[in-house]
Amino acid sequence: MADPARRAALDILTAALAQRAGLEAALEAPGLAGLAPQDRAFARALAMATLRHLGPIDRALEARLQRAPPEPITMILRLGVAQLFYLDTPAYAAVDASVALADASRATQPFKGLVNAVLRRAGEAGPPPGDPDDLAPAWLFARWRAAYGEAQARAIAAVIPDEPATDLTPRDGGETAALADALEAEILPGGSLRRVGRGRIEEWPGFAEGRWWVQDAAAAIPARVLAAAPGEAVLDLCAAPGGKALQLAAAGAKVTALDRSAARLARLRESLQRTGLAAEVIAAPAETWKDERRFDAVLVDAPCSSTGTLRRNPDVLWTLRPGEIAKLAEVQARLLDAAARRVLAGGRLVYCVCSLEGEEGEAQARAFLGRNADFEAAPIAPGDGGSPQASRTAEGWLRVLPHHLAGGLDGFFVARFRRLG
Numbered sequence: 001m002a003d004p005a006r007r008a009a010l011d012i013l014t015a016a017l018a019q020r021a022g023l024e025a026a027l028e029a030p031g032l033a034g035l036a037p038q039d040r041a042f043a044r045a046l047a048m049a050t051l052r053h054l055g056p057i058d059r060a061l062e063a064r065l066q067r068a069p070p071e072p073i074t075m076i077l078r079l080g081v082a083q084l085f086y087l088d089t090p091a092y093a094a095v096d097a098s099v100a101l102a103d104a105s106r107a108t109q110p111f112k113g114l115v116n117a118v119l120r121r122a123g124e125a126g127p128p129p130g131d132p133d134d135l136a137p138a139w140l141f142a143r144w145r146a147a148y149g150e151a152q153a154r155a156i157a158a159v160i161p162d163e164p165a166t167d168l169t170p171r172d173g174g175e176t177a178a179l180a181d182a183l184e185a186e187i188l189p190g191g192s193l194r195r196v197g198r199g200r201i202e203e204w205p206g207f208a209e210g211r212w213w214v215q216d217a218a219a220a221i222p223a224r225v226l227a228a229a230p231g232e233a234v235l236d237l238c239a240a241p242g243g244k245a246l247q248l249a250a251a252g253a254k255v256t257a258l259d260r261s262a263a264r265l266a267r268l269r270e271s272l273q274r275t276g277l278a279a280e281v282i283a284a285p286a287e288t289w290k291d292e293r294r295f296d297a298v299l300v301d302a303p304c305s306s307t308g309t310l311r312r313n314p315d316v317l318w319t320l321r322p323g324e325i326a327k328l329a330e331v332q333a334r335l336l337d338a339a340a341r342r343v344l345a346g347g348r349l350v351y352c353v354c355s356l357e358g359e360e361g362e363a364q365a366r367a368f369l370g371r372n373a374d375f376e377a378a379p380i381a382p383g384d385g386g387s388p389q390a391s392r393t394a395e396g397w398l399r400v401l402p403h404h405l406a407g408g409l410d411g412f413f414v415a416r417f418r419r420l421g
């Protein structure tokens, strides 16, 4: 009989890859809720190990399959190879459990023999070589090579199998050292805390009192380079779930946090309540928001391909389609222009995306300046906001790559502009 943990891992993998549900939604797979904590942890670990090594796993399978089997069988085989090579599952258990998964439904039963034979042969051959080129889809790797060169592209891809630590942003910078002690965390440049320990985040010291929130070290940089001063009116135009809006509020700014997703804004409201911070929260599309106010500073953390989050969301690499990058770039250009209209003369505009793709970053920033003669670039100083020195571009923008910090961080592009007075 198929065991419930592996069944749940299959559901997660199918939701993430075949249904393109996004990892967060996939990890809500119905089968997971009813599992014992240990089984739930195994199901997640198995699904994540499969996604983090999907390139080499698929290579190992392609070498042993004459033609692609039906999708559910491909998913079962992927989980099987992950157990063989990336988890400590004994080979016989990995094979038997995969055969049992195939046996669990009438559609996949006829492929039991194939699952058994392919996984046995894969197990005998041993793990595929861990070449970084294999860790990302070829088309994405080729883009990174063209943009950053071979060595950097390999360094980006090399972080894909790594399970990231959890980064936290302290609400009050004066508490950073005390929180680092309490949480046994490392203090990163810029003041983020990095905790390697696992377990329920809600139970970590200081969570209930709202003394910090979870935010990747790179994601904390854009709000820092916006440098909101106490009392300034600041608009966060794509605010949910809200890490950056919380930073702006913690800096003492009068924050207006707008997002078109009311569901995602609910998470910002919860975080505001927990941290005791204040912001005006508005659910509306940025382009058509009926409000005439202008602001001292505006932050646009636009929706993007998210390829920079490859350590946390490895599924994105395998579900993104090439044409989607150009479509997202159009949305970003519209959002940037909507943001520009809201900036007071002399005010700042910060644009950022957690993408590694130039169309969403450098090209977007250049095109914005081309369209908006009343804006100029406001270069970011090297190291500003805790940014890695290597991320500073010649134009004064930040191109943070995932290997720019030991232990990794999200890839981000950040540009700052000033509206002429």
Ligand SMILES: C[S@@+](CC[C@H](N)C(=O)[O-])C[C@H]1O[C@@H](n2cnc3c(N)ncnc32)[C@H](O)[C@@H]1O
Pocket (backbone or CB within 6 Å): 237, 238, 239, 240, 241, 242, 243, 244, 245, 258, 259, 260, 261, 264, 284, 285, 286, 287, 301, 302, 303, 304, 335
């Ligand atoms: C990258 S996320 C923002 C993350 C957020 N800044 C944070 O730090 O947690 C992009 C957000 O843009 C929102 N969004 C997408 N299109 C939008 C639009 N036209 N107007 C306003 N928000 C939009 C999405 O709902 C999503 O929450």
